[in-house]
Amino acid sequence: MAQYRIVSGSVAVISIQNPPVNALSAAVRNGLLLSVRTASSDPLVRSVVISGHNGPFCGGADIKEFGNVSHLESGPHLVEIFESVEALAKPVVAAIEGFALGGGLELALACHYRFGHSEARVGLPEVSLGLLPGAGGSQRLPRLLGVRAALDMIVTGRHVAAGEALNLGLLDRVTDGNTVDAAVRFAQSVEGKPLDDRRLGNRPCPPLENIDAFFEDALNRVRGRARGAAAPLACVQAVRGAATLPFLQGMALEKRLVETLMTSGQAQASRYCFFTERGAARWTTPTGARWDTCRARPISTAAVIGIYASCI
Numbered sequence: 001m002a003q004y005r006i007v008s009g010s011v012a013v014i015s016i017q018n019p020p021v022n023a024l025s026a027a028v029r030n031g032l033l034l035s036v037r038t039a040s041s042d043p044l045v046r047s048v049v050i051s052g053h054n055g056p057f058c059g060g061a062d063i064k065e066f067g068n069v070s071h072l073e074s075g076p077h078l079v080e081i082f083e084s085v086e087a088l089a090k091p092v093v094a095a096i097e098g099f100a101l102g103g104g105l106e107l108a109l110a111c112h113y114r115f116g117h118s119e120a121r122v123g124l125p126e127v128s129l130g131l132l133p134g135a136g137g138s139q140r141l142p143r144l145l146g147v148r149a150a151l152d153m154i155v156t157g158r159h160v161a162a163g164e165a166l167n168l169g170l171l172d173r174v175t176d177g178n179t180v181d182a183a184v185r186f187a188q189s190v191e192g193k194p195l196d197d198r199r200l201g202n203r204p205c206p207p208l209e210n211i212d213a214f215f216e217d218a219l220n221r222v223r224g225r226a227r228g229a230a231a232p233l234a235c236v237q238a239v240r241g242a243a244t245l246p247f248l249q250g251m252a253l254e255k256r257l258v259e260t261l262m263t264s265g266q267a268q269a270s271r272y273c274f275f276t277e278r279g280a281a282r283w284t285t286p287t288g289a290r291w292d293t294c295r296a297r298p299i300s301t302a303a304v305i306g307i308y309a310s311c312i
């Protein structure tokens with residue numbers, strides 16, 4: 001769901017509400033798009049703030065929906081929502097508390113300004129799910145940070161703390177106080193100001209010297225570390241698209257790459273690991289012992305069972 005309210009007379013505050021991490025499920029996507037359209041058509045609304053309900057901004061696309069076509073299709077695609085956010089004729093400010101990860105950061109990148117709490121962190125961790133940022137992140141982030149910093153974040157998937165994000169230019173402001181209140185005050189101060197330059201889809205990537213050599217080298221380094229994983233290499237290809245193609249062509253390349261990755265065995269296995277790791281953390285023995293409270297026994301013998309071999 002997305003909650004919609006008007007504050008200070010002219011600011012529409014859209015709050016993503018899907019605990020515990022405010023993932024972008026079909027219901028949230030429907031609510032977000034409806035809220036953006038409502039804010040766009042209401043003449044009393046002059047600016048918009050997007051935040052997460054009760055803490056985290058957004059943990060990204062709803063991973064539970066991946067591989068489930070009927071869930072995915074029961075809400076608009078993230079790309080469509082983010083295009084409407086970026087195209088809005090009123091300033092949109094992301095108010096980031098907790099974390100903005102994956103599609104959550106891609107949403108923030110579609111906003112015209114980004115405010116973060118000093119303890120917030122942001123990142124594009126899709127690579128660890130065997131994917132790449134497939135809702136415009138691979139095209140907007142390099143346009144904001146430049147190719148080197150964006151490639152590093154996208155290929156490693158690392159979480160970046162608010163202070164570093166501010167230095168990189170990923171956040172416009174960081175506050176120790178109430179992020180939504182600060183974002184609302186700021187949104188009011190930029191009402192009516194031009195937005196063209198704030199739309200990352202309108203900007204070219206900052207120029208890079210010896211672009212071919214740079215990406216050749218990046219591809220070799222990433223291939224060396226990837227140990228057969230396809231996603232990190234696709235990330236490099238997508239960022240190269242951002243550096244060399246107009247925005248819409250880059251988006252088309254990103255779409256082709258993510259569609260291929262999404263159905264791959266590597267992505268399915270990574271999703272399985274994601275949920276199994278969390279399930280294992282909850283597991284207890286009948287006596288109440290948990291993995292993190294009991295003592296490990298020494299391993300004296302190890303064996304591989306159930307190995308599957310195929311001959312071609």
Ligand SMILES: CC/C=C/CC(=O)SCCNC(=O)CCNC(=O)[C@H](O)C(C)(C)COP(=O)(O)OP(=O)(O)OC[C@H]1O[C@@H](n2cnc3c(N)ncnc32)[C@H](O)[C@@H]1OP(=O)(O)O
Nearest residue numbers: 021023059060061062063064101102103125126134135278
């Ligand atoms: C077109 C393709 C585009 C894709 C764009 C994407 O957005 S892909 C998704 C990118 N996002 C991520 O990879 C973030 C994954 N989540 C995390 O890293 C962590 O959960 C967190 C957000 C940092 C929060 O960590 P914390 O330790 O506080 O909580 P848990 O990890 O235990 O998670 C709590 C429960 O929430 C479930 N969950 C977390 N993220 C998602 C998600 N994105 N979608 C669906 N569900 C998610 C998690 O499974 C836990 O639930 P359980 O029932 O306990 O398993």
